[in-house]
Amino acid sequence: MTNSISRKFSRAAALMATIAIGAISLTGCASKPTHxxxxxxxxxxxxxxxxxxxxxxxxxxxxxxxxxxxxxxxxxxxxxxxxxxxxxxxxxxxxxxxxxxxxxxxxxxxxxxxxxxDVCLNYDKTWFSTHEQKVPTSIDDLTKPEFSGLTVLENPNDSSTGLAFLAATVARFGANGWQSYWNALKNNNVKIDSGWEDAYYTDFSGSSGKGAYPIVLSYSSSPADEVRADGQSQTAAVLSGCYRxxxxxxxxxxxxxxxxxxxxxxxxxxxxxxxxxxxxxxxxxxxxxxxxxxxxxxxAPAAKLPLGGNLDVNANRATWLKAWTAIFG
Amino acid sequence: MDRHLRLNRRGWASRLALWSAPALFIAVLFYLPLGSILIRGLNSNTLSVLATPEVQAAIWFTLVQAIASVLLALLIGVPLAYLVYRRRFFGASVLRNFLVIPFVLPTIIVVIALQPIRILPAPIAIVIANLFLNLSLVIRIVGSVWRTIDFNLDDAAALDGASTFTTITRVHLPMLRHAISSAAALVFLYCATSFGIVLVFGSPKFQSIETETYFALNQRLDFNTASALAIVQTLITLIAFGLSSRQAEPAIEIETRVARRAPALAAILASGFLIAFFVIPLAAILLRGLNANALANLSTLGSRGLLDISVWQAIGNSLRNAAIAAVIATTLGSLVARLCAGRGWLQSLWLLPLGVSSVMLGFGYLVSFGSGPLPLRSSWMVIPLVQAILATPLVVRQVAAAYAGIPADLAEAAANAGAGSWQIWRHIEAPLIATAIRNSAAFALLVSLGEFGAASLLSFGDQATLPVVLYRLISRPGEQNYSMAMAAAALLILLVFAVVALSSTRIRIRRRRAPSAL
Missing domain, CATH: 3.40.190.10 (Periplasmic binding protein-like II)
Structure with missing residues (x-):
């Protein structure tokens, strides 16, 4: 009886071992043919x-x-x-x-x-003309009361676009001034999305999602993709304060x-x-x-004087993100 | 007590052979990668990392959302368990059968089904999503024990003048203590380690230990933080795990008489709630996803070539991975359950993967099996293997519970009558645990089918699995991607339905046969 058990189970164990070895050896032939x-x-x-x-x-x-x-x-x-x-x-x-x-x-x-x-702010021209409001002309505008609750940006922790904008604000307001800019943005009810797709296609009013925010962090090239039947783009980029x-x-x-x-x-x-x-x-x-x-x-012209080209993003990323997360966390 | 499970002393060689497969499996594919990532990140900084605000926030949020989810699940689940399992009303048995589904649904499906709640504040959305996954677990665990409480007790209490409410609080609840605490601990365990839900609903402000680990490694290559978080998570889950294993005595079904009819209003409210909460969101996906247009899109790569492979190919990958993972997990898990019967502490060596972050394990694989003697990472087998590791504890638990439920005297009697171990296994144990093995195989299949954390790290290019593809599709808005996500989600739901239906039909046949086998 014992023999029969041990044989049965040894066979099971041997089978498992074979599967394991097979699995391992399969990995050995993963390299590709020459070209x-x-x-x-x-x-x-x-x-x-x-x-x-x-x-x-x-x-x-x-x-x-x-x-x-x-x-x-x-x-x-x-x-x-x-x-x-x-x-x-x-x-x-x-x-x-x-x-x-x-x-x-x-x-x-x-x-x-x-x-x-060029990572630049975009705005919905239609929204601003129907609301008879002045369009933003630089990243400094976003903290003004008349732009409260109008902007959607991307989280620099999750999005390279968001990180690029963070770098632009460091370049624009200096290593000691950018945090107060972001605090002001937060107080001005800016929305932070996880990624560019969410911000641009869902929350931005000027693109397919027809969201609630007429200002979005996107690219200087984005307006070329929002050309409507009249041959005009519904959106435009703010070419000051861009990061390349x-x-x-x-x-x-x-x-x-x-x-x-x-x-x-x-x-x-x-x-x-x-x-x-x-x-x-x-x-x-x-x-x-x-x-x-x-x-x-x-x-979709490119920005003339992009910001932040001289910053070492890699060396500063962790510090910036930490400080940014402390503001928005 | 476990005399009948012990093999003959002369069989030590065979015992060694038996132990070697599950031992090697867990040591090489779980403890090695986990250990290597812990060693990589553990150093003098680890303690100071634990003091950083992000890490503390992640730990607190993990605990708070998990505890809130447990309390809500008990608050809603216990009364529902009473109605659905202890009382009788039109549709109660259909509800009982349906309640198997929500718990085994892939998280990515829950995330898609609950898209409308994204307008709620993130913590509330997360708790609701947790409830969606775990409410049925509470109802089923508590309900199935509640069902077995002798109805004569109710009569005796009623004779003494006790109201139904008093009977429940004074007589039933004390008897349900173990079932409730075990359900609570399990729900806590699942909520504290959930990845997909917090990833989608919590971002960007709310991170759990699991998502913070993911971002620490994926975005910042910060091994210190990741290891510290992994240790904290393991400790938390070990505690929850210890609580959940103090299970109620195995219930023996004695339905001495028919349950009393439930008050009509309560029955309507209960079924109405369960249908509104579970059925409508799933039906909405099926309705949107199952149309020719959406299904036709499944052979594309999404708008602007988002995917590396079509959804059909991803379904193929997922089915293949899940089948392999289920076979390995069921074989080794059942073996472990038998070898470790009566040795609970030893068994927990195979249960630990339940409490360890699948994200962490995924990173362990990236680091340990990149090159060297076991270059698993570049093989397609890596995903089925890691999924087998994650599914094994579930098999061990279910099969071990079935072993514990075998009356010892049965085997003793057989042994006294001269039956050998093999005969005892073949004729007494095997028929009794067959249902548990089949159930746990189905469960392992479903868990692997829906596994997201490890697959999102380890699947590259043409090896993407269905949940990974679904996550990509829903992270990219746009009409085509949305309709593809709906169609793919609908197919995944149907797949889950099919597996559950298949496994429960078999159980019914088995149950009918069981008495004659005894």
């Missing part, structure tokens, strides 16, 4: 299938894009997985997170700038397909990709000679 690379991007990056097909035709390299959350989440995931990277290249790390990438030696060589965007986000691509240090990955980074600078960037991602191409879409030229 296939994985590129990790943040959630807002769009590289169309036809562009990837062109790249394949030119180089014979197949590209697998994977989205890994917002810029911060993506960068931190790359840090946490750098021992065996989840990808061969990254596209979309911006200047606020480039420092994290370098400090953790994520990148083989250096990052290449691909596109940029530059997005980079780079080859990941742990990749075993670095040459192929580098070709992809070069491809992102090609004319066809650069021309597609505005419509696909609402960013400006980094190659200045690239022709912009017509609506962009008309409704």
């Amino acid at each position: 296939e690379i994985t590129v990790v991007v943040h959630d807002s990056v769009v590289v169309s299938k036809s562009l990837l097909n062109d790249f394949y035709k030119q180089t014979g390299i197949t590209v697998d894009l994977i989205k890994a959350g917002d810029v911060g989440t993506m960068t931190n995931k790359l840090v946490l997985t750098k021992d065996s990277p989840i990808a061969d290249a990254v596209y979309g790390i911006d200047n606020t997170f480039a420092g994290v990438a370098y400090a953790n030696k994520l990148i083989d060589g250096s990052l290449t700038a691909i596109d940029f965007g 986000q530059t997005e980079y691509a780079g080859v990941l240090a742990g990749s075993s397909h670095r040459a192929d990955a580098a070709k992809f980074v070069q491809f992102l600078l090609s004319d066809e990709v650069q021309q597609a960037i505005p419509e696909a991602m609402y960013m400006y191409p980094i190659v200045t000679s690239t022709k912009l879409p017509e609506r962009w030229a008309q409704f």
Whole structure:
């Protein structure tokens, strides 16, 4: 009897062991065939299938894009997985997170700038004209009583747009003055959303969500996407007090397909990709000679004097976020 | 007492073999990753981290929302348990069957079903969402014990002139003490470790230990804070866990006579509340999601290519993961329950994953299995394995309870009659615990299907699971994404219904057969 038990159960145990070993050995064959690379991007990056097909035709390299959350989440995931990277290249790390990438030696060589965007306040022109109210002209306006309860911003802890604006306020009001600006914003009933999508598409009155807030933290390019039947944009950007986000691509240090990955980074600078960037991602191409879409030229000029270019966001992020959270927490 | 469970002494080699699978499993896939992340973050700063305002706020908010949820769940759940389980009214048995559902629904579904309450202040919305998930647990745990209290006691009390209310407070409630405290502790446990609900409803102002851990690691790479929080969470849940394991004596169903009819008004109010609270939000998702347009969108990647894979592929991933996780958890969990019968303390080694943050475990996997001898992280198996770890405690608990319910004299009699251990297992224990194993397999399947915390950290690219895809869809407003989220949520609800229906049909067949097996 005992023998029969032990045999039965040993068999069960052996089966489990086999499953476990099988599971482990499956992981051993995860590496890709030669000309296939994985590129990790943040959630807002769009590289169309036809562009990837062109790249394949030119180089014979197949590209697998994977989205890994917002810029911060993506960068931190790359840090946490750098021992065996989840990808061969990254596209979309911006200047606020480039420092994290370098400090953790994520990148083989250096990052290449691909596109940029200006984080600016947007306002709903229709709302301001129907309410016969003066439109905001700088970030200083937001603390004035007439703009009370009109603004929706993004949480800098969760949103790169929010962090960019926080950096702009540090640049504008100084290391000792920005907290009082934010206190004034809080007293002026500003709404804080977790992400840009919530703020722009749900709470902003000038976009598809038709929300209750006529001022939103978005991009200088956003008005190009709100052109109505009359050929005019319903919204406009406040071009003073903007923060410039530059997005980079780079080859990941742990990749075993670095040459192929580098070709992809070069491809992102090609004319066809650069021309597609505005419509696909609402960013400006980094190659200045690239022709912009017509609506962009008309409704979405970039900021002339963006703020905060000299700030070390990476070094200050924790301190800023802590102080910001103390105000809004 | 557990003589019949002990294997023959000569079988030590086989015993070793038996122990090795579950021991290796829990040691390598749970204690190793957890330990490595704790070691990484534990240092001289840990104590000072605990004193920071964000960490304290997260700890307090976790406790406050969990306690508030427990109190509300008891306040509403105990009277409902009385009506639905102790009294008789039209539809009571349908309600009893339906109440299995809310507790096993994936959190992401609850989040979607309760979107309208986002206009409420965050703490209230969180408590309501917790109630949605846990109310049925209170009703079922308390109700099923209440049902077994001898009706003759009521008659005796009535003869002494006691009103129904007095009978309940003086006679029933003292007898229900263990059931109520065990339900309370379980609800506390689930509320204190819930991730998705606080993530969606609490943001940005209210963080729990679990979400603060997530942000500390995901946004700031702050291992110190994460480890400190993980230790606090583990302590809190261990305490709740200790309380919840002091379970009521296993109830033996003796329905000596038919329950009394419930007052019509109370019955209408109770069913009305349960339908309004549970059925309408779920029906709304089904109505919105199950139309050709929305379903057609499921093969797309969302607006502006939000997803890496279509929802159909995500459903495939989820089904595959859940099936594997359920098989592993059921096999090993049942084995642990049998090996540890009568050794509760040893068993808790496999129960601990219940109290540890799935987010923390996910990060443990990222850190421990990135490279080295076990590069699990880059394999698709990582998600079913971590989900198996998270589901195992549930199996152990259910099957161990079933073992505890086997009358010892039955096995003793068999042993005296010369039956060997294997015969005793095959002919006496196995039929008695079969229902528990089947139930817990279904439960493990459902838990893995809905698991969100670990999958949100560990699934990359084409390995996204259905809850992860759903979260992405609802975090991105827009018509197409919204309709896709509704359709995907509707399918997930139907999947849960199907699993519950399948597992309960089987139980009914088993019950009918059970007397002849005895």
